[in-house]
Amino acid sequence: xxxxxxxxxxxxxxxxxxxxxxxxxxxxxxxxxxxxxxxxxxxxxxxxxxxxxxxxxxxxxxxxxxxxxxxxxxxxxxxxxxxxxxxxxxxxxxxxxxxxxxxxxxxxxxxxxxxxxxxxxxxxxxxxxxxxxxxxxxxxxxxxxxxxxxxxxxxxxxxxxxxxxxxxxxxxxxxxxxxxxxxxxxxxxxxxxxxxxxxxxxxxxxxxxxxxxxxxxxxxxxxxxxxxxxxxxxxxxxxxxxxxxxxxxxxxxxxxxxxxxxxxxxxxxxxxxxxxxxxxxxxxxxxxxxxxxxxxxxxxxxxxxxxxxxxxxxxxxxxxxxxxxxxxxxxxxxxxxxxxxxxxxxxxxxxxxxxxxxxxxxxxxxxxxxxxxxxxxxxxxxxxxxxxxxxxxxxxxxxxxxxxxxxxxxxxxxxxxxxxxxxxxxxxxxxxxxxxxxx
Numbered sequence: 001x002x003x004x005x006x007x008x009x010x011x012x013x014x015x016x017x018x019x020x021x022x023x024x025x026x027x028x029x030x031x032x033x034x035x036x037x038x039x040x041x042x043x044x045x046x047x048x049x050x051x052x053x054x055x056x057x058x059x060x061x062x063x064x065x066x067x068x069x070x071x072x073x074x075x076x077x078x079x080x081x082x083x084x085x086x087x088x089x090x091x092x093x094x095x096x097x098x099x100x101x102x103x104x105x106x107x108x109x110x111x112x113x114x115x116x117x118x119x120x121x122x123x124x125x126x127x128x129x130x131x132x133x134x135x136x137x138x139x140x141x142x143x144x145x146x147x148x149x150x151x152x153x154x155x156x157x158x159x160x161x162x163x164x165x166x167x168x169x170x171x172x173x174x175x176x177x178x179x180x181x182x183x184x185x186x187x188x189x190x191x192x193x194x195x196x197x198x199x200x201x202x203x204x205x206x207x208x209x210x211x212x213x214x215x216x217x218x219x220x221x222x223x224x225x226x227x228x229x230x231x232x233x234x235x236x237x238x239x240x241x242x243x244x245x246x247x248x249x250x251x252x253x254x255x256x257x258x259x260x261x262x263x264x265x266x267x268x269x270x271x272x273x274x275x276x277x278x279x280x281x282x283x284x285x286x287x288x289x290x291x292x293x294x295x296x297x298x299x300x301x302x303x304x305x306x307x308x309x310x311x312x313x314x315x316x317x318x319x320x321x322x323x324x325x326x327x328x329x330x331x332x333x334x335x336x337x338x339x340x341x342x343x344x345x346x347x348x349x350x351x352x353x354x355x356x357x358x359x360x361x362x363x364x365x366x367x368x369x370x371x372x373x374x375x376x377x378x379x380x381x382x383x384x385x386x387x388x389x390x391x392x393x394x395x396x397x398x399x400x401x402x403x404x405x406x407x408x409x410x411x412x413x414x415x416x417x418x419x420x421x422x423x424x425x426x427x428x429x430x431x432x433x434x435x436x437x438x439x
Contacts, residue, residue: 028387028397029222035209037233040391041225042217042383050118050218051380052127053388054134054232057242058110058206061179061322067198069186071206073147074199075103075110080143083136087143090129099126101133107180108322109392110206113384118219127228134207135235139199151191158185162266162433165258173429174251174270174326208239213391217384248272248324253427255342257435265338265434266330269345271423273327274320276393280418282406284318284327287415289365290357291349292316292329297364303348304331310341322393327423338436350425356416369407 029041063071079101080087094101099116112134116126158164168183175181185191212233216225250272260266274284292300292315300314314331329349333341357365377383377400390399 026383028390029225030391030397031226033209033214033226033229033233035230035233035236035238037209037212037214037229037236038391039214039216039225039229040387040397041215041222042387043220043222043225044217044380045219047380048118048219049380050114050116050123050220051216051384052114052116052130052228052232053111053215053384054113055109055111055213055215055388055392056207057108057211058202059106059108060182060184061107061245062202062206062242063179063182063186065182066190067194067202068182068190069151069184070190070194070198070202071110072105072184072186073144073151073191073194074139074202074206075105075112076147077139077143077199078103078112078137079133080147081138081140083132083138085129085132090133093129094126097122097125099129101130104388105184106321107184107325111388111392115381123220127231131232131235134232137203139196139203141196144194144196144199148191148194151185152188155185155188155191159188162260162262162264165260166266166268166431166433169256169258169431169433170268170270170328170429171326173254173256173431174272175248176251178246178248178323180245180248180321180323180325204237205239206242207237209233209236210239211242212236213388215384215387215391217380217387245323250424250427251429253429255430255432258431258433259437260434262434263335264332265335265341265432265436266332267338267342267345267430267432269329269342269349269428269430270326271428272324273318273422275324276320276322276389277395278320280422281320283410283414283418284422286362286365286369286407286410287352287357287419288316288318288327289369290361290415291352294365294368297368299352299361300329300331300345300348304341304344308344310337310344314345335434335436338432338434342430342432346425346428349423349428353416353419353423353425356412356419359412362410362412362415366407366410370404373404 026042031039033039058071060071079090102113104111114126114130116123171181214229216228292298300316304310304314311331311333316329318327319325329345386400
């Protein structure tokens, strides 16, 4: 028993030390390239690896209804032919040095990533290809036609699935004509209509040096990182800053029931939630963990699954964006229980907004969030994700350092106040796909 207590004590001690040690070892450096791109760099020689991410304000919210899917297709085609190299030549040159090119895409941003060994030969070959992909994409017409056909087939299949049907209806109800209501992958008709000129025009206006955010982490010096950043941006298009997104308005409260042959009902509710730089960020984050983000310890799970067996799983989450990203609650249940489950979900949310959490719930949530934080930054890949976020949304360079402290400071009163000001339970939009059939 004594050994168990000792191990637990050491573990708790390490949790206390670990974040400070990580930040002491990994300070974020920031500067601009000669072409105006913002660079964020963490020097780390623990592994012979280099990670690079280049992000642009080129997410799905930069599409228009008739060009929906253009932003995603532009990003997808970057490494499918560039600078006179075919997609096969690009793939082979990257694989030959054990490197990997990846991408990430959401409503706000489009990013392309590279992971390579830091040894000179491998690093040079990988970075040369990466620079070509970012700065000289070709968007070949035959490749575009092939990828359009692939995308359309994927959309047609997805549109039969209850989860996709629910999500599409929910986002249209939540955002109306706001660009956040557009589907990232586009619609069948808008993708079919895309032409090479659409992608070229989009690339020239959105993949500009002044809007680029470069994140670099790994086994290089500051001088080497600066040279890498210059090489990746010197031939990017020069353009004007992107237009600001419009504000998100409160939706018209509505519940839509959609027939579907699935045995279960998919239920989703939403309301405009969080901005990345939101002053209510931490009270809402911690509050949501208690409400439905904390797995089996959350209120929604306790009431809906544990006590009543109405759903196998139920969760809530905020998706912070440049403007208010969605606050969502989702669950699946037997068709005949769908109305009961929906009513109960609404009641749990209303009670939580009215009364807030208990002190006991708050203490447990803080312990879990703070305790698991080291696992969020235990690899270069995870730290790179945060580094790119910090750069793109212009968050404080001390964001990771401040995270645990900010969580620890949250009070019950702050959570209650933030939820009451920000989430209107009676104003939610809701969708039930596979609704209970009327006899």
